[in-house]
Amino acid sequence: MITAIKRVVKAGFVNFARGGIVSWAAVLVVTITLSTITAIILLQAVLHFSLNQIKDKVDVTIYFTVGAPENKIISLKESLERLPEVEKISYVSATEALRMFRERHKSDYPTIQALDEIKENPLGAYLNVKAKEVSQYESIANFMKSDNVLVQGASSIVDKVNYHQNKAVINRLNNIINGAQKLGFLVTLILVVTSVIITFNTIRLTIFISKEEIGVMRLVGASKMRVRGPSMIEGAIYGTVSTIVTLLIFLPLTYYLSKNMTSFLGLNIYEYYISHLLQISVVILLSGVLLGVISSFIAIRKYLNK
Amino acid sequence: MIYFNNVSKVYNKDSVALDDVTLTIPAGEFVSIVGHSGAGKTTLVKMILADDIPTEGTVFFESTNVFKLNNKELTKLRRRIGVVFQDFKLLLNKTAYENIAFAMEAVGKTNEEIESDVPHVLELVDLGHKKDHFPGEMSGGEQQRLAIARAIINQPELIIADEPTGNLDAINTYEIVQILKKINDLGTTVVLTTHNRNIIDMVGKRVITMEKGKVIRDDKDGKYSI
Numbered sequence: 001m002i003t004a005i006k007r008v009v010k011a012g013f014v015n016f017a018r019g020g021i022v023s024w025a026a027v028l029v030v031t032i033t034l035s036t037i038t039a040i041i042l043l044q045a046v047l048h049f050s051l052n053q054i055k056d057k058v059d060v061t062i063y064f065t066v067g068a069p070e071n072k073i074i075s076l077k078e079s080l081e082r083l084p085e086v087e088k089i090s091y092v093s094a095t096e097a098l099r100m101f102r103e104r105h106k107s108d109y110p111t112i113q114a115l116d117e118i119k120e121n122p123l124g125a126y127l128n129v130k131a132k133e134v135s136q137y138e139s140i141a142n143f144m145k146s147d148n149v150l151v152q153g154a155s156s157i158v159d160k161v162n163y164h165q166n167k168a169v170i171n172r173l174n175n176i177i178n179g180a181q182k183l184g185f186l187v188t189l190i191l192v193v194t195s196v197i198i199t200f201n202t203i204r205l206t207i208f209i210s211k212e213e214i215g216v217m218r219l220v221g222a223s224k225m226r227v228r229g230p231s232m233i234e235g236a237i238y239g240t241v242s243t244i245v246t247l248l249i250f251l252p253l254t255y256y257l258s259k260n261m262t263s264f265l266g267l268n269i270y271e272y273y274i275s276h277l278l279q280i281s282v283v284i285l286l287s288g289v290l291l292g293v294i295s296s297f298i299a300i301r302k303y304l305n306k
Numbered sequence: 307m308i309y310f311n312n313v314s315k316v317y318n319k320d321s322v323a324l325d326d327v328t329l330t331i332p333a334g335e336f337v338s339i340v341g342h343s344g345a346g347k348t349t350l351v352k353m354i355l356a357d358d359i360p361t362e363g364t365v366f367f368e369s370t371n372v373f374k375l376n377n378k379e380l381t382k383l384r385r386r387i388g389v390v391f392q393d394f395k396l397l398l399n400k401t402a403y404e405n406i407a408f409a410m411e412a413v414g415k416t417n418e419e420i421e422s423d424v425p426h427v428l429e430l431v432d433l434g435h436k437k438d439h440f441p442g443e444m445s446g447g448e449q450q451r452l453a454i455a456r457a458i459i460n461q462p463e464l465i466i467a468d469e470p471t472g473n474l475d476a477i478n479t480y481e482i483v484q485i486l487k488k489i490n491d492l493g494t495t496v497v498l499t500t501h502n503r504n505i506i507d508m509v510g511k512r513v514i515t516m517e518k519g520k521v522i523r524d525d526k527d528g529k530y531s532i
Contacts (some may be wrong), residue, residue: 007411018399216395219355220456221385222412224377 002153008226008284019234022206029202030292031241031249033195034284038250040188042269047184049267058170060137060163062127062144066094068157073125076157080129085136085144090128096125123161134174137163184219196291203238203295207231207303214303224304231300235292242283247277307333307464307495308354313363313518315349324360325519331497333463336490339499339508347499350516351466354497355387358379385413388457388494394449396441402428402452403437409456417502423440423459431455431485447478454485464495468481471502483508 016023064073070093077091098121105111115122131137131290141163163170207214210231217227250273258270273280308331315324324346331337339347352358353365356372367383375383381451387506389395397405403424410420428434431451441449457465467486470477483505490496500506506513515523 004414004416015399100373100493141487210399212395213397213399217393217412218381219357219384219389220409220412221381221460222408223381226412 004226008229009233011230012237015230016234016237019206022209023074023234023238026202026206026238027241027245029199030238030288031245033199033291034242034246034288035249036191036245037193037284037287038280040191041276041283042250042254042273044184045272045276046265046267046269047180049182050265051303053266054173055134055177056130058134058137058173060129060131060140060161060166061160062129062161064124064126064157065159066122068124072157073127077127077223080127080140080143083140085131085133085140086129087132088130092126092128094121094123094125097125102130108279134170134177137170138167142260199291200295200299203235203292204299206234207296207299211303214300218304227304228297231296232293235294235296236289237292239288239290239292242284243281243288246284246288247281307335307368308497309366310350310353311364312368313350313353313360313365315346315353315358316361322519323392324353327363327519327521329514329521329524331495333495334490334493335386336487336496336509336511337448337498337514338504338511339497339514339516340501342501345516346519347501347516348468348517351468351497351499354464354466355384355389385460386463388460388465389464390450390453390457390465390467392472394441394446394453396449396453396456398441401438401440402433402444405441405452406456406459409459413460415460427455427459445478446473447475447481450474450478450482451485454482454489458489458494462494464497465489467496467498469499471500471505476504479505482510502515 019026062076073091077089080086080089099116101123102112102115129140131140141161144158144161214227254270254273257265258268261270310327310329313324313327314322316322327346339350341347349358353360354367354372356365358376364373366372367386367404370383372380372383390487395494397408400408406424406427407420410423410479415423425434425437431454433448433451433455436444436448436452441452444452450473454467454470457467465486471482474482479502486496486498487509498505498509510527512527513523513525514521515525
């Protein structure tokens, strides 16, 4: 059994080496497929990064009335934190709000002067709420509107919730994000399916070239696995060599992109590529090897059943 | 050893490859099947290998109906038969040595057996000096000798030689026939198809003559008669 496996593996390597231009043509096509997959992984990363940045800019702020008791605000904060939709809440007290206001307007002398004249703090405390998903702001806002059992009288201390002002923008953003993700998925699917079909056909061609040989091997009394095995090993070699070629191609490519496009993309793609090299390698190696092996397995079946 | 029982192969009513053939080939015999192109010789020998399926009738190899075998059993049967074709059917991307080694690997021989037997059989067909050559680098006669070496390497019970000299000149033809006779002398059954009169006269053994898919003559110590 071990001898048989060794022979099959050796024959696979010998066939690949002797295949010459046909082998390299197959490697080229698989490389194109794997490059497509890698490009898609990187594009998704850029898309994901940009969407997250946009999402990060969206939040809902709950402004409290001036002089609202802090313990009520804190208990409201705690009950909000228990909501599954909420990712993060930051509390800014009235004093802190005033300090930040002064900081922000320190060069705006008339404003500071006016503030000094009032003497007391005209600003209320506020809670800054970030949801896990953009679509979840609505339910958080609704939660705030209802005078729920958790925080009796909460609505009386809430001055306003800015969700309703931002509602249209948030909704549009939500639609754009959903659309971009759907489009990304669709484009990925089309590209991957197309390249898989092209690769499959190329490997079918390489096997078509040796269909005579397959018949001869069967006539000599070789088992199906003895005929099929080397082709599958060859398919795996196509995948492995193509993975190495693809990974090497993307090194200078992402480096070039990072030099020239980082400010546009918002993400240093070279750093992303290097830090995710292991994951990307595993994904494309698996794709390449599986594609090669399965294509060979299916393509050769036609000539075996004779 | 081989028994054809009312075997017919009809492609359509104008194209009948075999027409009700019944014949027996005992073990150890050297049988030549002769006839013009299209007489049904190749179809007949393909039936022994179950490489073609008859429209009617059965073919027995010893007591086995070859058309009742599943894929695995058929592989086993083919390992007991060595085949030589007019177009050699060598593995073109393997060297002479590897072509023969492949046939031995197919039947599960060990590396030691392969290393000791292959050079020996290559010497037997006078190809020792060409062991690392690919078929494309060899002459027609050499390729056919390689095909014979491959056919006999696993000591089959039967050798089928389908027009083995069809592409060869007189000298190479003579050599091939002598090798086949030698193989038969060592006890292996040989079935040879040809339309070459000289070969039949050279062999001087049983001759089955076919015409339009029918067996029209079956002579012991026959001569070519059409």
